[in-house]
Amino acid sequence: MMEAALMIPCYIDVFYPQVGIATLELLERLGVDVVYPKEQTCCGQPMANSGCYQEAKATEEHCANVFGSFEYVVTPSGSCTHHIRNKFTAGADSPERQRLSKNTYDLIEFLHDVLKVREFPWATFEHKVALHTSCSAIRGLNMASMSERVHDAVFSKPKALLSGVPGIQFVDFDRVDECCGFGGTFSVTEEAVAAKMGYDKLAFMHKASPDCIVSSDMSCLMHLQGCARRQKQEIPFLHVAEILNGVSL
Template sequence: MKIGLFIPCYIDAFYPKTGIATLELLEKLGQEVEYPMDQTCCGQPMANSGCNRDAKETEALFIRNFSKYDVIVSPSGSCVHHIRDNFDAIEQTDEVRHVRKNTYELVEFIHDVLKVREFPWAEFPHKVGMHNSCATLRALRTASMSELGEPFFSKPKTLLSAVKGISFAAPKRPDECCGFGGTYSVTEEAVSARMGLDKVTDHHDAGAEYIVSADTSCMMHQQGCAERNGVPIRFIHIAEILNGARS
């Protein structure tokens, strides 16, 4: 199985550590991984703004970069959601269908495909608050949703539970949206930032030292809100903890 690694633009530019951790973790788990150098974006920003036509060329480039791989893995739930559920600005050829069907978010890939539950190198002696992005929660379904009253499950928490020394905070509104929402974060910046502040405050009040998530975009927004308002909480991508980061 040859894996194509998709590192979305904002991780590439602002959070390279997350990309490196994802690559190293997959290598530690014995996988053959390649990062196609000509990749840019999945087209989500344009599609989410209604400008689906403007996503066409970007989606085509994505297919040129990734169609040769058996699976595509990305440490970003919202991008995977776009590829899997909305990637329709281009013609749906066999190649496109192959890519859409075989693109996985990192946590679901480890949990569902590799079925790995042990990370003997990982130790994180901190109390963390889990942030499930709305894309991983309600679109990729990697955790149970409070609105449906379904029995509790959480793939990211199942993986993190194998990490030595980790403990979990219990925020009051665990699956309330943090307000990022892609371009929403700038078109409705006041509401977006208020939601972000409420989110980080909820985690901080619950005793979390770190917010951990499978979506860096949510955390980029939350970190901005926490820093501006002096909420003392840190942020880390789940890939970094599973790869053995201690802080």
């Protein structure tokens, strides 16, 4: 039986525990022996992303110590995965750090590339989905084709997985891979621009009349949901893991 450590990002832990639960249950359904290291906190991205490398050091080192011994570390966040795989240099270099950078997978990648699962027979989802994929996932992890690279083949790993859920439909909307405006601390330091980007993203989606807004990055959804609620839009927001695990609206 394959063993994998489950990394739950701090904002999912606090705001969206249901996403953590869905991720855990989904991995278990697929026969993975999931270990949840209880000492875990955060990957250090909020500080490093702000230029505060010194202030990210202890957190990154802690993260490497907690997860550094696992062959697979899975997290339902493209943005944390991108940080750990590509930007994890604030802490001291160590075998643990190197192993963690190499062995961390976004949940989508783990399902799509490692387990190579395409069918989710326990789930059905008879709804129209507006799928948003984060910039970290697209341009940092190559989880979907990039609109700027006009000669590349079009693909999307989250869409490929969701397509294995009977009943699901996708709506097309304008500027599909334009940033939603979250951007980590950007969402606060540049709140006016961030919010406008969020409003614009919602408006493009709204035109396509989806039943719900779905992403494999909860941080984008936290921002978009905040924008939507302020505009009195009651549309549901779901993580891909929830749908793959069989959630109903």
